[in-house]
Amino acid sequence: xxxKSGRTISSVKSRSIKDLVVRWEFLLVLIFLGVNVMNIxxxxxxxxxxxxxxxxxxFLVKAYIALPMAxxxxxxxxxxxxxxxxxxxxxxxxxxxxxTGSIWLGIAAALATGTLCGALNGLILTKFTELAPMxxxxxxxxxxxxxxxxxxxxxxxxxxxxxxxxxxxxYGRVGVVPYMFIIFCVLAVVFGxxxxxxxFGRQMYAIGENKKAAAYAGVKVEKIxxxxxxxxxxxxGFASVFYCANLGSVKSNVAEGFELExxxxxxLGGISTAGGKGTMVGAVIAIFIIGLLRYGLGxxxxxxxxxxxxxxxxxxxxxxxxxxxxAIKNRKKAAK
Amino acid sequence: MKKLIALLLVLVMAVSLVACAPAANNNDAGxxxxxxxxxxxxxxxxxxxxxGFKDACKALGIEAIEKSPETTSADDQITIINExxxxxxxxxxxxxxxxxxxxxxxxxxxxxxxxxxxxxxxTEGSQMFVNQAGVKEVAQVLVDSVADMCGEDxxxxxxxxxxxxxTNQNAWIAAMExxxxxxxxxxxxxxxxxxxxxxxxxxxxxxxxxxxKYPNLECVxxxxxxxxxxxxxVVADTADCKIKVAGLGLPSxxxxxxxxxxxxxxxxxxNPIDVGNCAAYMIKALxxxxxxxxxxxxxxxNTKTYEVLKGDTAATQIIVxxxxxxxxxxxxxxxxxx
Numbered sequence: 001x002x003x004k005s006g007r008t009i010s011s012v013k014s015r016s017i018k019d020l021v022v023r024w025e026f027l028l029v030l031i032f033l034g035v036n037v038m039n040i041x042x043x044x045x046x047x048x049x050x051x052x053x054x055x056x057x058x059f060l061v062k063a064y065i066a067l068p069m070a071x072x073x074x075x076x077x078x079x080x081x082x083x084x085x086x087x088x089x090x091x092x093x094x095x096x097x098x099x100t101g102s103i104w105l106g107i108a109a110a111l112a113t114g115t116l117c118g119a120l121n122g123l124i125l126t127k128f129t130e131l132a133p134m135x136x137x138x139x140x141x142x143x144x145x146x147x148x149x150x151x152x153x154x155x156x157x158x159x160x161x162x163x164x165x166x167x168x169x170x171y172g173r174v175g176v177v178p179y180m181f182i183i184f185c186v187l188a189v190v191f192g193x194x195x196x197x198x199x200f201g202r203q204m205y206a207i208g209e210n211k212k213a214a215a216y217a218g219v220k221v222e223k224i225x226x227x228x229x230x231x232x233x234x235x236x237g238f239a240s241v242f243y244c245a246n247l248g249s250v251k252s253n254v255a256e257g258f259e260l261e262x263x264x265x266x267x268l269g270g271i272s273t274a275g276g277k278g279t280m281v282g283a284v285i286a287i288f289i290i291g292l293l294r295y296g297l298g299x300x301x302x303x304x305x306x307x308x309x310x311x312x313x314x315x316x317x318x319x320x321x322x323x324x325x326x327a328i329k330n331r332k333k334a335a336k
Numbered sequence: 337m338k339k340l341i342a343l344l345l346v347l348v349m350a351v352s353l354v355a356c357a358p359a360a361n362n363n364d365a366g367x368x369x370x371x372x373x374x375x376x377x378x379x380x381x382x383x384x385x386x387x388g389f390k391d392a393c394k395a396l397g398i399e400a401i402e403k404s405p406e407t408t409s410a411d412d413q414i415t416i417i418n419e420x421x422x423x424x425x426x427x428x429x430x431x432x433x434x435x436x437x438x439x440x441x442x443x444x445x446x447x448x449x450x451x452x453x454x455x456x457x458x459t460e461g462s463q464m465f466v467n468q469a470g471v472k473e474v475a476q477v478l479v480d481s482v483a484d485m486c487g488e489d490x491x492x493x494x495x496x497x498x499x500x501x502x503t504n505q506n507a508w509i510a511a512m513e514x515x516x517x518x519x520x521x522x523x524x525x526x527x528x529x530x531x532x533x534x535x536x537x538x539x540x541x542x543x544x545x546x547x548x549k550y551p552n553l554e555c556v557x558x559x560x561x562x563x564x565x566x567x568x569x570v571v572a573d574t575a576d577c578k579i580k581v582a583g584l585g586l587p588s589x590x591x592x593x594x595x596x597x598x599x600x601x602x603x604x605x606x607n608p609i610d611v612g613n614c615a616a617y618m619i620k621a622l623x624x625x626x627x628x629x630x631x632x633x634x635x636x637x638n639t640k641t642y643e644v645l646k647g648d649t650a651a652t653q654i655i656v657x658x659x660x661x662x663x664x665x666x667x668x669x670x671x672x673x674x
Contacts, residue, residue, distance in 0.1 A: 043423065051422030054444065058415050156501050158436045171440055246414065247437040251501055253409050298419040304406035305377065 024270035024278075027321065028285040035289055039296030046299060049176045055298075057170065059291035060180045061086075061246070062258055064239040066265040067191040068232040070283045073266050074195070075225060076208045076275025081121055081137040082236050082262060084144030086255035089114040089240035091148040094157030094250035103166050110244070111237040117144055118233015122226040129222070141259065149252040161248030170245035180242060192280035200224070208275030264315055265290055369399040370619055371420045372612065373413060373430040375457065375502070376534060377404035381561040381586055381608050382431065384674045385456065388612030389429060396620055396637060401425065408499050408533060410437035417441040420450075427451040427619035429466070429612075432459030435503040435649055451622045454650055455615040456608075457504040462650035463622060466615045468504075468606045469659045471648070474559070475511030477604050477659050478582065482557050483524060485580035485601060490523025491554035494546050496567055498534040498560040503649060508559045527553070532563050539566035547579065558583035561605070568593040568600050587662050587670035595664030604659040609674060613638070614656050627652075 039046040046052070065082050072079045089110040097106035117140070124136050161167050172179045195201040206214040207221050215221045244250060263273075269286030271278030290311060297307045372389045374382040386402045393400035403420065405412030410433050418441060420428055428445060432438055432454055442452050442461035454462040482493050495512075497505045509529060516524060527550050532539025543566055546553060556571075556579060558564035564585040571577050572593060581593070581600040586608075593599045617636040621627050626634050630652055633643045647653040662670055 045423050048422060051418070054418045055415070055422060058411075058418060153500075156434070156436075161436065161439055167440065171444070243411075246440065247410055247434075248439060249410075249434060249436045249501075251409070251434070253407075254411070256407060256409060295419065295422075298415065299423055301401050301403060301423075303377065303404060304412065308406065 025282050025285065027318075028269065028282055028289065031318070032285050032289050032292075035293045035296065039292065039299070042296060043299040046296060052295075053173070053176055053178050053181060055295045056288075056291060057178050057180050057246075059261075059287070059294070060178075060184050061239050061243050062261045063184060063265065063287045063291070064187065064235055064242070065232075065258060066262040066283060066287055067187055067280075068228065068235045069262040070191070070266045070269070070271050070278065070280060071195065071204060071228045072232055073263070073271045073273055074204050074208045074275060074278060075228060076211070076273075077125070077133040077225065077229075078263070078273065079121060079137045079229065079232055080134060080259045081117065081141035081144060082232065083255045083258040084141035084148075085114055085117045085233060085236040086240045086243060086258055087252065088117060088144040088148045089237040090244050090250045090254055091151055091157070091252065093240060093244050094160065095151060097160060098157050103160065103163050106160075106244075107241050110240050111234065114237020114240060115230060115234045118236065119226075119230045121233070122229030125229065126222040126226045145252065152250070152252045156249045156251040158249040160244055166245055167248070168245075170242055188280065188284050192284075195280050204228070205276055208277070210276075261290075264311070268315055268318055367397070367399050368426040369401060369423070370427040370429070370616060371401040371403060371425045372455075372615070373416050373420075373428060374402070374404040375431045375433055375498075376408050377406075379534060379562065380589060382456075384586075384608040385431070385612035385615075388607075388609035388614075389616050390612075391609075392613040392616035392638065396616065398426075398616070398620070400616070405433070408433050408535075410434035410501075413438055414441040417445055421445045421448050425450060427453070427623060429453050429455050429615040429619060430459070430462075431456035432462075432503060433457070433499065434459065434501045435506070436460050451619045453615055453618050453622065455611055457502050458507075458647070458649040458653075459503060460649055462647075463652070464618055464627070465647050465650035465653035466611060466618055467653045467655045468608070468611045469657060470655050471507045471511050474508050474584075474604075474659055475515055477661075478508065478557055478559060478584075479512050479515045479521060479524075481582040481602065481604070482555050483521060485555045485582055486524060487554070490521075490525070492525050492527045492550055492552050493555040493557060494527050494550065494553060495529040496539060496542055496546070496556055496558045496560075496563045497529060497531050498563065500531045502534075502560075505559050507648065512557075532560070532566060534560060534562040536562060536566055539563045540570055543567045543570040547574070547577070553579055555580045555582055557581075558585075560584065561586045561589065564600070564603065565589050565593075571599045584659075585662070586674065587667055588672070588674060590662070591667050591671040594662055594667045598664070602661055602663040604661055606657050606659055607674065611656050614640075614654070618654065 092113040093106040093110035096109040097103055121137055121140055125131060125133055170180060203219045203224055206219055207224060211221055265287045266283050267273060269283030271283055294307055370393055372386055390400045403416045405416060413433055428450055438459045439461040445452055452462055453464045453466060455466040456468060458465040486493060495509060497509060530542040530546060532542045539562055556567050558567050561584060564581060564583040567581045571579050571581055583603055584605050585603045590603060594603060617638045621636045628634060628644060630644055630646050633641055635641045642654040644652050
């Protein structure tokens with residue numbers, strides 16, 4: 001049933017095969033398969049499980065951050081400070097470890113720093129609701145990275161890779177499967193369940209759809225936004241621990257551009273930056289589309305710059321898809 | 337209809353991507369592949385090194401791949417090492433952007449039987465560092481040129497380096513500081529060391545900051561080719577600027593600035609083509625088991641004999657050659673070479 005404005009007001013979701021095919025996730029699965037087929041054709045070495053997981057590990061740190069980023073976008077917000085947050089958390093990990101010699105204290109410091117940074121974003125945005133999240137988090141991103149530059153100067157911290165178990169957080173494996181991958185799977189399932197199966201999740205959708213309406217319906221909008229921003233901070237701290245395990249040293253230019261990577265993963269996954277739309281399944285498939293496409297193109301030795309261009313083009317093509325679809329539909333209607 | 341459009345779009349995308357990509361390299365054709373990993377893309381010094389590396393590989397009948405990271409941070413180089421291992425290359429020569437962070441990836445590569453050497457800039461885990469010139473020799477010529485350019489009465493000078501974690505520049509600067517402790521150089525004052533990250537724009541900004549901050553600055557020493565070019569340009573473009581520029585530079589880029597009455601009276605460098613060339617022969621020698629322990633010498637396939645020395649960061653190192661001086665007289669000839 002369609003009204004004059006063209007919007008469907010039917011509350012019953014139709015479950016026809018046609019709907020399934022045009023669903024975003026189905027399109028993503030097709031692209032995912034396409035990318036894999038292409039990679040297999042391009043390089044005979046692609047299917048080596050050991051190497052495949054080594055290279056999946058490479059983008060998992062960013063993938064961790066993409067999970068809470070999905071929540072943020074769902075709310076209709078945006079967080080551009082995650083790169084700076086990871087950088088500052090990693091810096092604190094390195095500094096505390098170098099000062100005290102205890103990696104546990106370092107990890108605690110990273111988690112605390114990440115959470116605090118996230119909470120600060122949340123605090124500013126919920127106390128001053130008129131401020132645009134894009135501007136606020138752009139500013140805090142600069143602040144967090146700037147703090148890291150102040151603390152480290154031009155130097156770097158080092159020595160973390162000498163602790164075996166810490167080093168193994170990134171490099172350790174069960175069989176060929178890295179710990180990081182298992183942790184990602186667990187996190188993705190938890191984040192997905194919370195998003196789709198809990199009251200909290202439904203409230204997030206409601207806020208993203210219409211903030212005012214949600215507030216009138218009794219949803220504690222600002223409390224939920226605060227929680228989600230703080231959670232994002234915590235995940236940044238968590239991700240920074242693995243990042244440090246990988247690098248073994250921290251410099252103030254680490255994690256540059258993570259925010260855009262995480263956002264592209266979510267947007268490709270069908271999570272609208274306008275809020276209220278998208279699924280976790282889509283985001284997870286998109287994470288692997290971007291990661292594996294990058295890996296496949298790297299395997300045939302395209303330069304990093306070329307890979308960026310291709311990823312950018314893919315993002316635009318996919319995001320434009322619903323618009324094109326709509327246009328074709330309208331033209332058909334007009335023809336009638 | 338929608339189904340069709342969806343499928344069609346995906347297919348077109350997949351096909352066009354495949355079409356854009358160059359043909360896959362056939363490692364299993366029996367030809368071994370060596371790869372060289374640069375510090376960054378679009379660095380002319382690195383480009384010369386790569387050309388030397390490729391020439392040597394060609395002479396050895398080996399396929400050569402060149403890879404440059406998107407940014408100068410270490411994790412991009414880690415990604416590249418992992419990709420190369422996945423492709424089944426037999427040897428990797430890498431100019432490291434970080435002295436420690438690549439260790440995990442390099443150890444993993446070595447476990448897969450890949451020979452890993454460093455060139456230009458060293459890192460932990462590397463089997464052999466192909467050192468362009470001894471650290472002390474480089475530091476000595478740099479300090480001497482600063483002393484010469486500041487004049488008898490000495491004065492203030494600054495260092496404009498590459499990235500703050502670049503192993504080679506840091507080693508030279510540390511050695512320079514050591515040399516400066518000598519009473520002979522007591523009237524030279526190092527006011528600050530700044531980092532241009534081997535980016536033109538950042539190096540230019542840092543140079544301008546230095547000039548504003550230290551009005552009595554007499555000399556700037558740049559142990560990096562990107563830095564010296566930026567510094568020379570800034571000084572040359574500033575009216576009545578008496579600052580002299582010393583350091584390591586590419587003749588072809590610096591030819592307009594080098595000369596007795598110019599911004600940079602003379603500068604030093606070695607031949608980056610030789611460094612890249614040597615790295616390829618070194619991988620081959622290591623793969624063939626020709627290289628002995630520290631203190632021994634061996635002859636590589638390029639018929640040159642090298643002495644194996646103790647490495648500072650890598651396990652062992654060899655030194656390609658002493659730094660060479662470019663002056664107003666010879667710069668024009670060398671500018672055509674590299």
